[in-house]
Amino acid sequence: MTNNFDKTLDECIDRINRGESLESCLADYPDYAERLEPLLRAMLQTKETCSFEPSASAKMAARQRVNAALGQLERRRAERQPLFPRVFSWSKAWVPVAVLLIALIGYFGLRPVLFPAAPGPQPSPEGNFAFLISDDVNAIGDFQRLDISISKIGLHLASGDGQWIEFDPEVEVVDLTLLPGDKAQEIWRGDVPEGQYTKVFIYVSNVNGVLKETGRPVQVKLPSNKKLQISEPFEVTSQSVTSFVYDVTVVAAGSQYILKPQAGQSGADQSFEKVVGRGGD
Amino acid sequence: MPAQANTGKTEATKRKEAKLVSLYEEYYDKIARYAFVRIGNRTEAEDLAGEVFLKALESLESYKERGIPMQAWLFKIAHNLVVDHWRKRTKRKIVPIDTVQIEAGTDPAALAEKNIQRERVIKAMEELTQEQREVLGLRFFAGLTSKEAGNILHKSDGAVREMQRAAIEKLRKLLVIEH
Numbered sequence: 001m002t003n004n005f006d007k008t009l010d011e012c013i014d015r016i017n018r019g020e021s022l023e024s025c026l027a028d029y030p031d032y033a034e035r036l037e038p039l040l041r042a043m044l045q046t047k048e049t050c051s052f053e054p055s056a057s058a059k060m061a062a063r064q065r066v067n068a069a070l071g072q073l074e075r076r077r078a079e080r081q082p083l084f085p086r087v088f089s090w091s092k093a094w095v096p097v098a099v100l101l102i103a104l105i106g107y108f109g110l111r112p113v114l115f116p117a118a119p120g121p122q123p124s125p126e127g128n129f130a131f132l133i134s135d136d137v138n139a140i141g142d143f144q145r146l147d148i149s150i151s152k153i154g155l156h157l158a159s160g161d162g163q164w165i166e167f168d169p170e171v172e173v174v175d176l177t178l179l180p181g182d183k184a185q186e187i188w189r190g191d192v193p194e195g196q197y198t199k200v201f202i203y204v205s206n207v208n209g210v211l212k213e214t215g216r217p218v219q220v221k222l223p224s225n226k227k228l229q230i231s232e233p234f235e236v237t238s239q240s241v242t243s244f245v246y247d248v249t250v251v252a253a254g255s256q257y258i259l260k261p262q263a264g265q266s267g268a269d270q271s272f273e274k275v276v277g278r279g280g281d
Numbered sequence: 282m283p284a285q286a287n288t289g290k291t292e293a294t295k296r297k298e299a300k301l302v303s304l305y306e307e308y309y310d311k312i313a314r315y316a317f318v319r320i321g322n323r324t325e326a327e328d329l330a331g332e333v334f335l336k337a338l339e340s341l342e343s344y345k346e347r348g349i350p351m352q353a354w355l356f357k358i359a360h361n362l363v364v365d366h367w368r369k370r371t372k373r374k375i376v377p378i379d380t381v382q383i384e385a386g387t388d389p390a391a392l393a394e395k396n397i398q399r400e401r402v403i404k405a406m407e408e409l410t411q412e413q414r415e416v417l418g419l420r421f422f423a424g425l426t427s428k429e430a431g432n433i434l435h436k437s438d439g440a441v442r443e444m445q446r447a448a449i450e451k452l453r454k455l456l457v458i459e460h
Binding site: 006070073 | 291294298299303304305306309310313314317318323324326327328330331333334335338339367398399402403405417419421422424427429439443445446449451453456459
């Protein structure tokens with residue numbers, strides 16, 4: 001008897017948790033209604049009294065930490081990808097392709113091996129270069145949030161050896177929904193060598209998009225190498241701070257979304273309104 | 282490990298990561314409420330909810346997609362964090378529950394009535410055992426089924442239902458809700 005009552009009470013709690021009313025539960029169990037009612041009222045009173053809305057700032061800060069951890073995991077995965085087991089597990093049909101690739105790497109790829117990029121510049125608040133991210137409005141309106149994790153920034157120095165200056169962003173995750181149009185978020189500031197630069201890339205390690213309409217995550221496609229590169233000449237001097245705005249945009253292509261760089265809206269000559277990210281970065 | 286197996290493992294991890302991210306919006310709130318009932322402090326409850334997702338990310342490889350639902354797994358992590366929280370604290374039997382803020386602009390008479398009601402519920406909750414509060418936390422605030430709660434507490438769903446009834450009956454008596 002008690003066992004049956006326990007099950008009925010349990011069923012009613014489940015129904016109330018799903019949004020049904022106390023009255024509809026009681027109506028379905030007339031034999032137990034008298035005993036059920038005070039217990040369910042006690043449940044409702046307790047729920048109502050002890051419930052609270054977690055603060056939006058705490059939730060956002062925690063979200064930012066989760067996103068940063070995701071970005072780190074993604075990077076670690078990319079670094080740990082073992083090369084040799086993969087190469088030796090390829091079928092023989094891939095051997096000519098591999099030979100060709102090795103030949104191409106030998107021809108084009110020796111320079112970076114022999115002349116590796118200098119150690120990356122360090123961030124500094126007094127630096128001569130600031131790097132910002134913005135979003136050219138395309139399909140961003142479809143998103144409730146669109147977090148991109150940036151793990152590397154590269155600038156191609158045309159003068160001198162023509163080397164790539166690479167560094168890690170200070171802010172790794174930005175929400176593009178907060179950066180439409182002229183709005184831009186600074187993700188790195190520091191000193192880079194003076195000179196003429198011609199190309200810029202960002203390495204996007206992870207994208208997490210949630211659609212407004214459904215509240216559900218949606219896949220946003222990236223180039224297979226996850227590198228978004230643009231050709232945009234600019235100059236860095238020691239006399240002033242060069243603020244480079246890198247514009248990223250999300251476009252709808254049929255049923256999917258694609259993340260692309262927007263060269264036309266990027267550059268050191270773009271006007272922008274500086275904003276802070278979710279975590280106050 | 283063969284390359285294919287490695288790729289499969291990475292794909293499975295990515296799938297689980299995507300699932301975890303998709304649960305964040307809804308379950309952060311539920312976990313924070315559950316933690317609040319268990320530890321009685323809003324700020325600590327919010328911190329713990331964030332910690333749950335970080336812990337989940339760290340141990341995602343150990344999560345089996347065909348085992349318990351990920352939602353229930355998150356509460357298992359939350360439960361373990363609450364246990365750790367109490368281990369670190371002094372051995373207090375009574376857990377004071379923070380005052381829940383009332384929205385501005387509420388009618389003073391209604392506010393006073395709500396305050397009285399709140400005091401009564403808080404006192405009643407403090408009279409429950411830790412285990413009873415745990416069951417009510419998982420059932421009322423986390424919205425888990427008795428079976429899912431039993432999985433976390435290593436008890437049968439029947440035992441959870443029995444504890445649940447006993448806890449609510451005690452609450453009812455303390456809150457003086459008549460038949």
